[in-house]
Amino acid sequence: MKIYNTLTRKKEDFTPLVEGKVGMYVCGPTVYNHIHVGNARTFVSFDVIRRHLINSGYDVTFVSNITDVDDKIINRANEEGRTAAEVAEEYSNAFIKAMDDLGVMPPTIRPYATKEIDAMIGTIETLIANGHAYEAEGDVYFSIKTFPEYGKLSGRTVDELLSGTRFDVDPKKHDPLDFALWKAAKPGEPYWECPWGKGRPGWHIECSSMSAKYLGQPFDIHGGGVDLVFPHHENEIAQSECCSNVTFCNYWMHGGMLLIDNEKMSKSLNNFLLLKDVLANLDARVLRFLMLQTHYRSPMDYSKQRLDEAANSFERIANTLRNIDWEVEHADLFAEVDVAAIEKLDVAVAAGVDSYVAYMDDDFNTAAALGEVFSIVGAVNGFIADGLSGAEEVKAAQAAHDAIVDLMGRFGIDMAEESDETAGWPAELLAFAKDVAGYEGDDMLAAGEAIISKRAEARKAKDWGTADAIRDGLSAMGFAVEDTAAGSRLSYGG
Ligand SMILES: [Zn+2]
Structure with a gap:
């Protein structure tokens, strides 16, 4: 089996760390809203990848988190006069239901960030102790100049990253690219007690701590949308490799963007398409089918x-x-x-x-x-x-x-x-069968056969009026009569 590894920019032979087993981590959602079809594409892609690994005989441990504490969740809670926990609970439940509707297998382990705070504090303490992180007024930052390999996943040097990104100059940071491992709580925000005072974890540290806790380090495959390569995954690598001095994971896989009518989904175009709205009047299997038609790494056009x-x-x-x-x-x-x-x-x-x-x-x-x-x-x-x-x-x-x-x-x-070829057939077929053929039962298939044999009888008797009336009645309900080598039958829709 070959897997394209973002880290090496090559298709590589897949060799798991332990024969017959695969440890896989895919970044889950931040639960501040319903997910859009672009997020859904990523989860479907990794579900299909996971299923193929399973079908190839691997025992797959699939870990995917829920980020249930974050600025966006807190902002929404404040806007709506609710607690962050209430907002997170609503949208994590909605996410789990949406994945179920879409036929995505539940992860082997689904850690919630708010239940894994101790592990994150442990990771941060190690990073401070070995000189890769520093505390500043209750925040803790990762010091990127202590990790010379920073940028290896996105394939950019620190200078390129600096010139390509806009930064708010934060006097607490030693370096503009330094990123928060821990954020001091502002009044009214959810917080946890830690050695640096009250606060909450940064987003990147979650995935480093939870993947190591449940899969060990290194593990086999880390996945996510291509938009997570920088900074999220770059930062995960920095944290994890500086914490334990071993490779974080062996294969980095990234799913391509989803475009709507060939445009990027964006706030300015107001073209965010929520999964739940798409599935409100669509067979979820058709959406999966559409997604399969594009390679998981390529941009996919939705229209x-x-x-x-x-x-x-x-x-x-x-x-x-x-x-x-x-x-x-x-x-x-x-x-x-x-x-x-x-x-x-x-x-x-x-x-x-x-x-x-x-x-x-x-x-x-x-x-x-x-x-x-x-x-x-x-x-x-x-x-x-x-x-x-x-x-x-x-x-x-x-x-x-x-x-x-x-x-x-x-x-x-x-x-x-x-x-079940009668799935979706309208109930009025039974009444029609009673009318034209005297059929009294409630079996759709038998009703259809009764109608068809009545039509055949009429044709045989050259009673074209009855035969045509039956055909027209059927067609008004959405049925057609198909004549095949083995006789006539009803087909519905299409
Ligand atoms: Zn992540």
């Missing part, structure tokens, strides 16, 4: 048009699964088997699965791996086009079906429910 295209492509896969199920149910088990076609399909499925794995092993190339799912879809669509004959053809079609469900499942997209 209504791309989302619609993703919905269509997704539906093509779902529809293929439903078609396979239907053809399997209506197979002519005593007809002659096409041995050459079975062999061709088996080969296409095996090749698709192999290539899928190879693409994912190559720095998680989800877009190309998704292409392999479509190659299986294309092969099986051709295979079932004339219906299925004999148990061997049924078996081959089912194997293709299972491979598609399995590969989509590895992406975190559950296609199993597509097997």
Whole structure:
């Protein structure tokens, strides 16, 4: 398996510290608001990466924190006349629910910053003791000139960083790039007692302390959005490597930005799209599907048009699964088997699965791996086009079906429910079946079959008026009648 390492700017062979195990840390959200789709993309990317590691046989310990104390949380609490803890609780719960809606696996360990203060104080005490940090009026700062490797992750020298960033000159700092490990509490702010008085931790120290506590140091993979490379991850490295004098982590992975209609999300454009608003009227699987179409490191464009295209492509896969199920149910088990076609399909499925794995092993190339799912879809669509004959053809079609469900499942997209082809059918179909065919039950599939056989009867009797009325009634509800080799059936939507 190859992973692109931001630290070396190269794709490297992945070798975990302990054979068969992976320790992975991904920076979690600061819970002062609902997350936007850009944040969601990062979490989906690392979820897909984690799932591929698991599917490759690794035992993955996945740690992802919640930053539940921060200036932004305190500001929001003050604006709304609430406590910071209330604001943090609301949005951390909302975040956990949103991740669940999106099919992101919960982390193995989800540390909350406010419950890990002792570990952070310990890290800071060590940094002060070994000369890498200094106290100033209740604040504690990291002294970047004590760490000559500062800038190695972002690939910039200290001089470049100084000239490329605007700084408020703070007289308490020895150097403009020095950053806060601990902030003295202002009146009304949440605080913890520590050797330097009342205060709270800086953001960067959280991740250094919590990753070391739960994964040890070094650990295998550290991930986050590309916007965290500087200063957050650069500072994490400085803190952790100065605290313990060993490498912080071996592989740095960063997810690309999400653009809205090719524009960066920004306050001035007012184009922040919250995940919860997107998911209010969208199947979360379609959003994941759209995200998979772009490599995790590349910028991804989000637009209504791309989302619609993703919905269509997704539906093509779902529809293929439903078609396979239907053809399997209506197979002519005593007809002659096409041995050459079975062999061709088996080969296409095996090749698709192999290539899928190879693409994912190559720095998680989800877009190309998704292409392999479509190659299986294309092969099986051709295979079932004339219906299925004999148990061997049924078996081959089912194997293709299972491979598609399995590969989509590895992406975190559950296609199993597509097997229920009546999911989402409107209840009025039952009333219509009663009207036109005298159907009395409440089984959607049986109602559809009753209507179809009534239509076939009418056509046979050349009663075109009834046949057309049935077709029009169905189409008004969103159904079409598909005539296939094995007979007619209803299809809904699309
Ligand atoms: Zn972090």
